[in-house]
Amino acid sequence: MHPEPSPTPTPPPTLMVTCVPAFDDNxxxxxxxxxxxxxxxxxxxxxxxxxxxxxxxAHHLTLDAILVTHHHGDHVGGVTALASRYHVPVYGPxxxxxxxxxxxxxxxxxxxxxxxxxxxxxIDVPGxxxxxxxxxxxxxxxxxxxxxxxxxxxxxxxxxAQMLHSLAHLAALAPETRVYCAHEYTAANLKFALAVEPGNxxxxxxxxxxxxxxxxxxxxxxxxxxxxxxxxxxxxxRLATVRDTxxxxxxxxxxxxxDAFGQLREWKNEFRG
Ligand code: ZN
Ligand code: FE
Numbered sequence: 263m264h265p266e267p268s269p270t271p272t273p274p275p276t277l278m279v280t281c282v283p284a285f286d287d288n289x290x291x292x293x294x295x296x297x298x299x300x301x302x303x304x305x306x307x308x309x310x311x312x313x314x315x316x317x318x319x320a321h322h323l324t325l326d327a328i329l330v331t332h333h334h335g336d337h338v339g340g341v342t343a344l345a346s347r348y349h350v351p352v353y354g355p356x357x358x359x360x361x362x363x364x365x366x367x368x369x370x371x372x373x374x375x376x377x378x379x380x381x382x383x384x385i386d387v388p389g390x391x392x393x394x395x396x397x398x399x400x401x402x403x404x405x406x407x408x409x410x411x412x413x414x415x416x417x418x419x420x421x422x423a424q425m426l427h428s429l430a431h432l433a434a435l436a437p438e439t440r441v442y443c444a445h446e447y448t449a450a451n452l453k454f455a456l457a458v459e460p461g462n463x464x465x466x467x468x469x470x471x472x473x474x475x476x477x478x479x480x481x482x483x484x485x486x487x488x489x490x491x492x493x494x495x496x497x498x499x500r501l502a503t504v505r506d507t508x509x510x511x512x513x514x515x516x517x518x519x520x521d522a523f524g525q526l527r528e529w530k531n532e533f534r535g
Contacts, residue, residue, distance in 0.1 A: 275299075275379040277400035279442060281481055282317050284310040287446045288336050289483055291404060292317060295379035302326045302377045306397070306404045307444050311340030315347075326377045330354035330363070331406025332394040337444060357393030367395060387432065389425030390415030396432065402440045403487070405432060410443045411472075411485040412451030413530065414496040422524030426499070433497045437488030448472050448482040451494075453535030458495040458507050458526070465493040499523045 275295035280303075282290040290313060291306040304327040308314045318325055325348040330338055338354075338361055345352050345362040354360030356368045367373060369386030382399035387408040394415075396405040407415035408425075409432050417425055432441075452469045459465055468489065472482050491497050498504045499522050508525040509515050516522035 275400070277380060277402050279402065279440075279484070280317065281483070282313050283446075283481075284313040285336055289442070289444055289446065289481065290314060290340075291442050292323070293378070293380065293402075293404075294323075297379070299377060299379050304329055304375055304378060304380075305340075305344065306442070307331055307337040307406060308340040308344055309336040309338065311343035311347075314340055314344060324348075325350055327373075327375055328352045329373065329382070329397055329404065330360050331396060331404065331408075331444070332391040333358040333360055334391065334407070337406060355393040355395040358391060369395065373397060385431060387428035389417055389420035389428045392419040394420075394428075398435060398439070401436065401438060402442060402484070403432065403435060404442050406444050408432065408443075409441060409490065409494075409496075410445060410451055411441070411448040411482055411490065412455045412468075412494050413447055414494075414527070416531070417527060421520070422527060423520035425527070426520050426523040429497055433487065433491055435487045437486065437491065439487040440484040441486060441490065442484050446481060446483065448485075449476050450535065454530050454533045455493060455495050457533065457535070458504055458529075459498070461503075462493065464489075468493050495526060496523070499526050 278294050280292040284290050290308050292303045294300050294303040301323050303323045305314050306329045327350050342362045351364045352362045353365045353367050353373050354363040356366035367384045371384040374381040382397040385396045387394050387396045390407045449472055475482050495504055505522045511529045512525040
């Protein structure tokens with residue numbers, strides 16, 4: 263008697279992420295599924311084509327798509343060279359000028375990458391730039407220069423209200439979501455975070471972990487949404503302790519939540535740890 267094996271449903275692909283360091287402190291990301299299609303990859307924010315090509319060539323990977331979060335040079339610098347070498351679609355924010363963009367995306371869109379077995383939702387996260395988008399899927403977030411570990415992007419084109427809203431959207435993702443931001447800024451961010459919240463024990467513990475990683479030149483990224491909620495002052499600007507400390511530094515009470523967030527961001531701009 264041999265019982266029929268019950269058909270096993272195909273499990274959802276696991277997202278695999280390869281970190282490609284570039285320039286002084288950028289992380290470019292190569293993403294792929296596991297299993298048979300694992301050599302098909304997409305590049306997120308490939309600011310440097312040479313850095314991406316080196317990894318593709320060394321591991322015999324096939325580039326199938328490029329995803330861009332915003333228009334800054336350290337995020338798009340390699341897009342034209344890669345797109346013309348590999349003839350792949352370039353997904354990028356609809357409201358920004360992205361070189362070689364072939365598919366314009368905005369919040370609510372889905373980016374399906376069938377050869378990778380992966381798909382992502384697009385979220386609008388204006389603030390660092392006016393049309394900045396993030397990609398979320400498979401318990402991972404690719405957020406460019408919007409959310410960093412312990413910090414957030416500078417407000418080059420957006421308002422404090424926009425950035426506060428964008429970060430609130432990201433903070434509402436599941437706590438286990440891994441956050442793949444585009445820069446290794448964590449250690450410097452935590453100096454500021456500790457100035458804002460010297461009594462935050464989760465923050466102090468994390469600062470110790472980060473110092474140990476950086477002493478060995480290891481990345482602190484990915485972080486998680488759950489951790490950032492606990493330690494990142496820019497996700498905590500509505501808390502009385504954070505708000506009061508920023509207001510004391512600014513020398514005036516904030517008019518509203520966006521103003522309180524703006525005071526915190528201004529303080530960080532001039533902070534020298
Ligand atoms: Zn940027
Ligand atoms: Fe950047």
